[in-house]
Amino acid sequence: MPLDPRAPLCDGFDRAVRYLRVSVTDRCDLRCAYCMNEHMQFLPRREVLSLEELDRLVSAFVEMGVTKLRVTGGEPLVRRGIMTFFAAMGRHLEAGRLKELTLTTNGTLLARHAEELAACGVKRVNVSLDTLDAGKYARLTRRGKIENVLSGIAAARSAGLRVKLNTIALAGLNDDELFDLTGFAARNDCDLTFIELMPMGDIAEAERLGQFWPLDALRERLETRYRLIDTAESSGGPARYVTLAETGQKIGFISPLSHNFCSNCNRVRITCKGELFTCLGREGATDLRPVLRAGVEGLALHRAIRDAIALKPAGHAFDYGACAVSGAVARGMNHTGG
Numbered sequence: 001m002p003l004d005p006r007a008p009l010c011d012g013f014d015r016a017v018r019y020l021r022v023s024v025t026d027r028c029d030l031r032c033a034y035c036m037n038e039h040m041q042f043l044p045r046r047e048v049l050s051l052e053e054l055d056r057l058v059s060a061f062v063e064m065g066v067t068k069l070r071v072t073g074g075e076p077l078v079r080r081g082i083m084t085f086f087a088a089m090g091r092h093l094e095a096g097r098l099k100e101l102t103l104t105t106n107g108t109l110l111a112r113h114a115e116e117l118a119a120c121g122v123k124r125v126n127v128s129l130d131t132l133d134a135g136k137y138a139r140l141t142r143r144g145k146i147e148n149v150l151s152g153i154a155a156a157r158s159a160g161l162r163v164k165l166n167t168i169a170l171a172g173l174n175d176d177e178l179f180d181l182t183g184f185a186a187r188n189d190c191d192l193t194f195i196e197l198m199p200m201g202d203i204a205e206a207e208r209l210g211q212f213w214p215l216d217a218l219r220e221r222l223e224t225r226y227r228l229i230d231t232a233e234s235s236g237g238p239a240r241y242v243t244l245a246e247t248g249q250k251i252g253f254i255s256p257l258s259h260n261f262c263s264n265c266n267r268v269r270i271t272c273k274g275e276l277f278t279c280l281g282r283e284g285a286t287d288l289r290p291v292l293r294a295g296v297e298g299l300a301l302h303r304a305i306r307d308a309i310a311l312k313p314a315g316h317a318f319d320y321g322a323c324a325v326s327g328a329v330a331r332g333m334n335h336t337g338g
C-alpha cells in the first residue's frame with residue numbers, strides 16, 4: 001500500500017523533520033573571507049535547477065509535512081526572478097500548509113525587495129552582519145558597502161518585517177565590537193544572534209583556528225556589562241536565547257562547537273542543484289535532480305526523500321583542537337546554504 005505522503009518525515013533517531021532550507025543559488029555579490037575563496041568558481045548555470053523545478057521540489061517537501069521554509073544561498077536575492085519564487089511559495093502559506101516562509105540574506109539588496117517580500121507573506125528576515133565598521137566590512141566581505149546593508153535593514157523594518165541580525169563571532173575581527181553590535185541591535189529593534197565559526201569550505205586550517213571565538217568567552221564578556229537572563233524560548237532552531245535585563249533585548253547564541261545541539265535537529269537542506277543534504281556538517285547528499293527531471297515525481301520523489309531522511313546522520317563532528325581542526329567539511333557554506 002502506498003505510504004501516506006503526510007506521514008511525518010522522521011529520521012533513524014526519531015527526530016521529526018519539519019524545516020527545509022533551500023539554497024536557491026551558490027552565487028553571491030560578496031566574498032566573505034570565512035565563507036568562500038576570493039576566486040570562487042560558481043556552478044555552471046546548466047547545473048542549477050530552474051525556479052519552476054525548485055518550486056516542484058520544495059512543494060514535495062511541503063506535501064510531506066514540512067511547515068517552515070527558509071530561502072538562503074549564496075545570496076538568495078541575487079538570483080534573477082527570485083521574487084516569483086517567493087510569490088509562488090506564498091500559496092503554501094495561504095493554504096496553511098506552511099507556517100513560516102523566511103530568508104537569510106546578506107542584506108545588500110534588501111532595500112529593493114523588502115516590500116515585495118512582505119507582500120509574499122514573509123514576516124521576518126535574518127540579515128548577516130559581522131561588523132559595524134565600514135572599512136572592516138569592506139575587507140571582510142572583500143567588496144561590500146556597509147551602507148547597502150544598513151539601508152536594507154531600515155527598509156525591512158519599514159516594510160513591517162522583523163529583523164534578526166546574525167553575527168559570526170570572529171577573534172581579531174569583531175571581538176572589540178561586542179557592545180557596539182548589541183547597542184546597534186537595541187536601537188534598531190533587531191534581535192541579535194551570535195554564531196560560532198564552523199570549519200567548512202576551502203579555508204586554511206590556521207586561519208580557521210585563529211578566527212574562532214568560542215561563544216562561552218563572548219558570553220562572559222557580555223556579562224561584564226549586562227545581566228543575562230536565560231529564557232526557554234526557541235524558534236525551533238539551534239539558538240539558545242537570553243534577555244539582557246538592562247535593555248530587555250533578546251540575544252541568541254548558536255554554538256555548534258561548544259554546545260552541540262544536533263540531538264534536537266529538525267531540518268534538512270536542498271541545494272540549487274537539487275541535492276538533499278540531511279546534515280550541514282557531513283559530506284554526502286542524495287541527488288534528487290534525476291528523479292525530478294524524469295517527470296516521475298509524486299511517489300518516486302517522495303520515496304527518495306523519505307529514504308534519504310531515514311539515514312540522516314546523528315550530527316556533525318566539528319572540533320577545534322589546540323592546533324588542528326577535525327571533522328571539517330570541504331563543501332562551502334554557500335553551497336548548502338548555511
Ligand SMILES: Nc1nc2c(ncn2[C@@H]2O[C@H](COP(=O)(O)OP(=O)(O)OP(=O)(O)O)[C@@H](O)[C@H]2O)c(=O)[nH]1
Nearest residue numbers: 104126166195235237238239254256267280281338
Ligand atoms: N551546525 C548547524 N548550524 C546551523 C544549523 N542551522 C543553522 N545553523 C547556523 O546558524 C546560522 C544562522 O541560521 P539562520 O539562517 O539564522 O537560521 P535559524 O537560526 O534556524 O533561524 P531561526 O528560524 O531564526 O531560528 C547558520 O548560518 C549556520 O551558521 C544547523 O542545522 N546546524
Ligand SMILES: C[S@@+](CC[C@H](N)C(=O)[O-])C[C@H]1O[C@@H](n2cnc3c(N)ncnc32)[C@H](O)[C@@H]1O
Nearest residue numbers: 035073074075104105106128166197198333338
Ligand atoms: C552562507 S550564508 C547564505 C545567506 C546570505 N548570503 C548571508 O550571508 O546571510 C548564511 C549564513 O552562513 C554563515 N556562515 C558562512 N560561513 C560560515 C561558517 N564557516 N561558519 C558559520 N557560519 C557561516 C554566514 O555568516 C551567514 O549568516
Ligand code: SF4
Nearest residue numbers: 028031032035074106
Ligand atoms: S556568508 Fe553569505 S554573503 Fe558572505 S560570502 Fe557567504 S554566501 Fe556570500
Ligand code: SF4
Nearest residue numbers: 262265279280281315
Ligand atoms: S550539524 Fe547536522 S545534525 Fe547537527 S544541527 Fe546541523 S544539520 Fe542538524
